[in-house]
Amino acid sequence: MEDKKLTRKKLLITSLLGTLGLVAGELIRSSNNIEEESDKDDDSSVKYGMVIDLDRCIGCNACTIACKQENNTPPDMNYNVVIEREEGEFPHPKKKFLPRICMQCDKPPCVKVCPVGATKKLNNGIVTIDYEKCIGCRYCMTACPYGARSFDFGENYNTPPNSFESTTYAEYDQFYKRDKTMPALNGVRKCHYCSHRLAEGKLPACVTACLGKARTFGNLNDPESEVSKLASKSWSLKDNLGTKPRTMYIGEWKEERGKRCVNQIVYGG
Amino acid sequence: MRKSNSIWWLVFSILVLIAFLLMYIRINQGLSFTNLNNLVGWGLWVTFYVYFLGISVGLFLSYGLIEIFNLEKYRDLGRVALYSSMVSLLVGLFFILIDIGHLGRFWTVFINRNVTSVLSWELHLYVLYFFVIAVLLFMDNLPSSWKPTNEPKRIKWLCKNRKSIIKYITYFGIPLAIAVHGGTGALFAVVKARAFWNSAIFPVIFLTSATLSGISAIIFFIGFFKKLKYSIGSLRNLSRIFFILLIFDNFLVLLQLFINYYSDINDRVAFINLIFLGDYSKSFWIGQIGIGVILTVLLFCIYFYSDQKFLYLWLSSITCLIGIWFIRMNFIAPTLSVPLIDGLAENMYRSNESFKYTPSIMEWIYSYFIIISGTIIYIFGINRIPNVRDALFRRKIKGDDIEQNI
Ligand code: SF4
Ligand code: SF4
Numbered sequence: 001m002e003d004k005k006l007t008r009k010k011l012l013i014t015s016l017l018g019t020l021g022l023v024a025g026e027l028i029r030s031s032n033n034i035e036e037e038s039d040k041d042d043d044s045s046v047k048y049g050m051v052i053d054l055d056r057c058i059g060c061n062a063c064t065i066a067c068k069q070e071n072n073t074p075p076d077m078n079y080n081v082v083i084e085r086e087e088g089e090f091p092h093p094k095k096k097f098l099p100r101i102c103m104q105c106d107k108p109p110c111v112k113v114c115p116v117g118a119t120k121k122l123n124n125g126i127v128t129i130d131y132e133k134c135i136g137c138r139y140c141m142t143a144c145p146y147g148a149r150s151f152d153f154g155e156n157y158n159t160p161p162n163s164f165e166s167t168t169y170a171e172y173d174q175f176y177k178r179d180k181t182m183p184a185l186n187g188v189r190k191c192h193y194c195s196h197r198l199a200e201g202k203l204p205a206c207v208t209a210c211l212g213k214a215r216t217f218g219n220l221n222d223p224e225s226e227v228s229k230l231a232s233k234s235w236s237l238k239d240n241l242g243t244k245p246r247t248m249y250i251g252e253w254k255e256e257r258g259k260r261c262v263n264q265i266v267y268g269g
Numbered sequence: 270m271r272k273s274n275s276i277w278w279l280v281f282s283i284l285v286l287i288a289f290l291l292m293y294i295r296i297n298q299g300l301s302f303t304n305l306n307n308l309v310g311w312g313l314w315v316t317f318y319v320y321f322l323g324i325s326v327g328l329f330l331s332y333g334l335i336e337i338f339n340l341e342k343y344r345d346l347g348r349v350a351l352y353s354s355m356v357s358l359l360v361g362l363f364f365i366l367i368d369i370g371h372l373g374r375f376w377t378v379f380i381n382r383n384v385t386s387v388l389s390w391e392l393h394l395y396v397l398y399f400f401v402i403a404v405l406l407f408m409d410n411l412p413s414s415w416k417p418t419n420e421p422k423r424i425k426w427l428c429k430n431r432k433s434i435i436k437y438i439t440y441f442g443i444p445l446a447i448a449v450h451g452g453t454g455a456l457f458a459v460v461k462a463r464a465f466w467n468s469a470i471f472p473v474i475f476l477t478s479a480t481l482s483g484i485s486a487i488i489f490f491i492g493f494f495k496k497l498k499y500s501i502g503s504l505r506n507l508s509r510i511f512f513i514l515l516i517f518d519n520f521l522v523l524l525q526l527f528i529n530y531y532s533d534i535n536d537r538v539a540f541i542n543l544i545f546l547g548d549y550s551k552s553f554w555i556g557q558i559g560i561g562v563i564l565t566v567l568l569f570c571i572y573f574y575s576d577q578k579f580l581y582l583w584l585s586s587i588t589c590l591i592g593i594w595f596i597r598m599n600f601i602a603p604t605l606s607v608p609l610i611d612g613l614a615e616n617m618y619r620s621n622e623s624f625k626y627t628p629s630i631m632e633w634i635y636s637y638f639i640i641i642s643g644t645i646i647y648i649f650g651i652n653r654i655p656n657v658r659d660a661l662f663r664r665k666i667k668g669d670d671i672e673q674n675i
Binding site: 015076078081082084109111112114116118134135136139141142143144147149150152153154185186241 | 369392617
């Protein structure tokens, strides 16, 4: 009897200790990693950000085209989308435009949920995706409140891809070519503020291409920069979610999330 | 014996061949043959994954209660439940495997962990949960008395302490199972971008539905395996638990729908409209409410008020299982169909159609294949696991009247 009791106790204690050990080990390992990756040089002099002036946007989609060209993105890969909306009644209807890119959130929900840590927040403010690590679970896509992420289904505009589509392009300081072995295929992609251009001291392609000069890009850590000055009077999409976007807006836009969906069904519109 | 072995060889060879073909297509074409897009990124396969995982957890919890409270009369049902829960878990995990973009990288989730990701924790829990079930199944099938002639010494210790080991592992397994499926619910609940999911009751609904699906599955097995013996008393109790859970589960679902509707918040109301009146209304009214609630309750009432003819309870358990599938389906794709920013869908796809999701034929073919393979493996295992085989074909129950079903 005595013997049996001891065995039970041992079994229970060993399994409990084992579990606790595993959990503690994992927590220590991960918290070490987090520190290493995001806080190390948090005094880095550059924190990129963008302010988009909606009153200057004319909805020409030059940014969309420039982005597609720069990043060689396949169909339905939406790094940059200009959302159009009609407001007001005849005789005073108005077209409103909202360019949407990745907000490079300071508290990015996409980074939190990624099961393999493939998506990370860099010290310069950019949220990156490691194409070699991403398993393509699309959890980040469901978690992003801005629909900023797209899955690369492996489709091309042309089959086989034409000479432009198969050129080499750069993302996150790496070079890629669109073919079967392309790492981004079957993974999730999104706007990265053209990080490869920033490394060369250039502006993101959409900012350079913008006809109405609606986009201002720069270092938010520098209080004298134009973007910092504009940022002080800007607003963010879905501010209430606490994602702390680095892409901000000025100008008027009524947020009517899901309203069209509601109206369409209720009023058959 | 030899004949049956060669039939199994044939069946498994055919399965493996089809699996190769399907995998070849899947690896070559990625997810392009699915109807998923950048708005609705999770669809049929994720629904099935959640569904089978729920059944697994429900069955395991039933087994756990039987084991812990030493309910001798239910022991055979418990054994079948434990084994079924393992197969159901495997089927569910297979669905999530084919759903990920990079099939070949699935194992990397165990080396590239992310402590803030619910999914990362979940995947580890699934493995632990699988081992718990496997060990329990193994322990349960050990002989209770040790024969020195044919067993090695180490087994002696296991045989001697079999009962207490099973009990302690079950104690560990129950909270684990709750974490497994509560966690699956939390996977969705933590997503603040999707207003309908982002509620604390979501994991609770997942757990209740899971328990209900477990009980339904047990009732289903009683009807399906005609030789499985059960006592009238235990069936009566099971039917009561089934009905109470059915009401409680639907009460929680109703609560979730009501609170979202009452809120008047656009995203939430948009979801309600989508399933009540919009693109997913058929799946809601016919599947979830028609089959899952009305037909299930009706059949149960017939069972209850007629002279408790088992057939009706059995049918009721089947309609309930179908209804729970629809709950999963209606809670996943429609939530993703609600536009994140007004006009985003239209400007991404230049059409209003894009936020509707209906699974493609290929998605269904893969799903059927996984389910059929799971069923075949299930039947194969029955004859090879002594206690399950005994439970289903031989053993008698002491006490209460014994009745062979239908
Ligand atoms: S906008 Fe979306 S993808 Fe970009 S950082 Fe924020 S949550 Fe992540
Ligand atoms: S799709 Fe890739 S980046 Fe997104 S959560 Fe999954 S593994 Fe992470």
